[in-house]
Every structure is written in structure tokens, then in C-alpha cells.
Amino acid sequence: MNLDQNQVVRTHNPDLEGLIKLSELDKIIGQLTDVIQCEIPGHIKALEDDFVRDQTKLRKFDEEMAALTKRKKSLEAEVDDTKSKIAKANQKLPEVKTNVEYRAIMKETENFKQRITTIEDEQLALMEKMEDKEGERPAIEKQVAEDKAKLDKLKAEKTVELNSYNESLDKANAERASIIGAINPAILATYDKVRAQRAGTGLARVKDGSCMACFQIITPQLYYQIRTTDEIYRCPHCDRFLYHVPEPKPDNGEPAKGKRKKQE
Template sequence: MDLLLQMLRSLQQLDDKLSAFGQRKKDIPEQIQAMERTYEEEKEGLEKHKQRLKEAGLEQRQLEKQLLESAEDRKKKQAKLLDVKTNEEYKALLKEIEYAKEADSATEDSILVLLEEIDSLEKGLKDKETSVLESEKKLKEEARRLELEIVEVDKEHQLLQGERKRVAAELAPEVLNDYEKIRSHRAGQAVVTVRKEVCPGCHMQVPPQTINEVLQTGEIRHCQYCRRILYCELEETA
């Protein structure tokens, strides 16, 4: 096969690699950012968990204080029962004491609910803390690995760019221009390898005669539909 067509094919392969490396260079920082976001969310979850635990403790202590004050108050009222003069006053006071008792019983229930919540929050806290620490470790390792990968990808990218420059410099300007034009119009794909008499760029048939010409002369032939440059290999006919 003619050297020129081989060179164009090499150029296409270099460009494919370059665009893959370019994409990876863009993807890696985004990957790191996404991992960081997930970690931050987990940390926020832990903070909320701790915050709720603190609040529940405060609520519990507040309700217990309220209960103590109410007991104190009831004791006073109980003592006052001995001093009241009228039956009405006595009844009213008894009712007040009864209401206070009911209120205290509701408060006690609330405290029980809170205690259960606190218990479950405390049990879950250790797991959450361990998980956050593990995620932090994983994030650091993964970020370090990806940062090393960026350096490698960057190095490869530069090497490939140098190689591309060398290959491109060997091509006649009009050939290179044609290649670049097709590449920019055809999603980066200027040279395609014909398979089963079909152009893989546009999936249209390539005349057998064209394939034979390319195989025999190695000259540049374009797909008559999409203008891509056709590279051909001898295919086993099954």
C-alpha cells in the first residue's frame, strides 16, 4: 500500500488517541470533584446526625427540668389543699393537680420517645463516623491515583502531539488540508477502514472497483457519500 495512505491512517490513529487523551484530561478533574462532593455530603450527614443528637439531649434535659418543676409545684398545691377554706376552692385545686399530673405523664412519654431516639442515634453515630473516615481515606487515595494519572496522560498527550506534528509535516499541504477539512466536518473521522464493502463513516456501500483501486494503487479515494478517505485491507471473504 502506498506510503501516503499509510501516513494518513497513522495521522488518524494519532488524532483518535489525542482526542481520547484530551477527553481523559477533562474527565479526571470532574471525577475527583464528583468524589469530593459525595464525601462532603456524607460528612454533612454526619454533622446533621451529631446536631440532632445534641438537640435531642437538650430537649430531654429541658423536659426533665420541666418535670421536676411541675412536681415541686404539685407538692405546693398538695400542701395548699390543707389550707383552703371552701369546697369550691378545694375542688378547683384538686382539678389543677389532676391536670398537672396528666401533663407530667405526657411529658414522661415524650422523654421516653426522646431516650429511644438518643439511643438509636448514639448507636448509629459510631458507624457513621467510621464510614466517613473510610470515605476520607478512600477519597485521598483515589484523588492521589487520579492526579498521578493526569501527569501520565499529560506526558502521553505531549508525546503524541510531537509525533503528530512530525507525521503532519511530512504530508503535502493540500493533502493535510483535505484531511483536516474532512476531520472537522466528520466528527474527527477523516480516514476510515472499509469493512465488507461498507464505509463505516456513513454506512453506505463502497463500489468494489474503488476498493480494488485502493488496494492496488494505494491512491487516495474518498467515499462518494461522506467524502471520508477510504483505507482498505484485504478481507477474507466468507
């Protein structure tokens, strides 16, 4: 949040000084905005997705169990129905007059009995399947409860964090509003336009003859002018405003001044 690191930059151009402060502040505003709008919501969304996924798993499990239960009931009803058909067929037997009639009833009864055997096999398999499946439910239920607890905890934490980030962002925006008043409106408009087009930065440092934002080499003449005059120049490749920070020279303990070192 503080601009101390930029106070080593000495320029006699107040617009450029303003842009340097502004650029640093815009970097901070950009980072805060990213955290507030993308990072934190993304983090919450990831846990929400886990929660929804496991909730869906539980719902599908219950739907599947309901379908199996429905099938079980339908088979039970069919067994009852078939048994009553057998009973009715048996009731007809005393009135049978011919062998053909008798054999027809016996055949019919036999078919009903076979159907019951088939149903009983399916019922057995169904019950085994339901027993096995029922054992899976507690683990899924537990996972859903854990997801919910994690999500609630994260949301509570992130709400506190968000409040703090929003406060910082408000402060940074207020600081920005106070800085821009001191910058030439035309320069500011260009800076904002380039910043919008160029990944949020409208100003770049020049080092060793290159723009440190687009990493393209600028002409030696432009590099010289940037170091020796107080005019504001722009990168011919990315349009950003350019500034130069003299490298500190440890041999004499003084920062090298671009103005004095014209041979560089």
C-alpha cells in the same frame, strides 16, 4: 504511541501516508484526552460522591441527635416548671376558704401531675430512642473515615497517572505537529473538519468494498479506484478519507497488491 503497525500500508501518495499516520496518532490523542478529562476525573468524582454522601449521613445523624437532646432538655424544663406550679398551688391550700376553691386547686394540681406523667412517658421513649441511635454513630463515622482514606489514596495514585498521561499527550501532540507539516493544508483542513464532525476520525480503511468507519458499501468503481490509484478519495456516506490495505496472502507469502489484482 508508535506507528509501526501502519508501516505495512504502502501508498505512493504522501498526503495519504501522512493522514494514515495522523489518524493513528489522533486515535491515541483521543484516548489519552478521554482518560485525562473523563475517565480519571470520573473515577475520583465517584469516590468523592461516596465521601460526601456519608458525610451528609453523619451530619444528618448529628442534627437528629441534637434535636432529640433539645427536646429532652425542653421536657426537663417543663417538668421543673410544672413541679414549681404544683408547689405554688400547695402553698395556697392553707389560705383556702371554700370547698369550691379547694376543689379548683386540687383539680389544677391533678392536671399538673397528669402532665408530668405524660412527660415522663415521653422522656422514657426519648431516652430509649437516643440510646439506640447513639449506637449507630461509630459505624457511620468509620464509613466516613474509610471513604476519606480511599479518596486520598486514589487521588495520590491518579495524580501520578495523570502526570504520565499528560506527558504522553504532550509527546503525541508534538508528533502531530511534526506530521501535519508534510500534509497538503487543504486536505488536512478537510480531514480535521470531518474528524470534528465524525466521532474523532477523519480517515477510514476500506475493506471488502465497505467503509470500515460507517460500514456503508461504496460503489465497485470507487473501490477499484481506491485500490488501483494513488489518488485520495472520500467515503460518499461519511465524508472520511479512505485508504486500502491489501490483505496478506499466505499462499504465496506476499501481500496482494491492489494494482495487480484488478479482478477482485
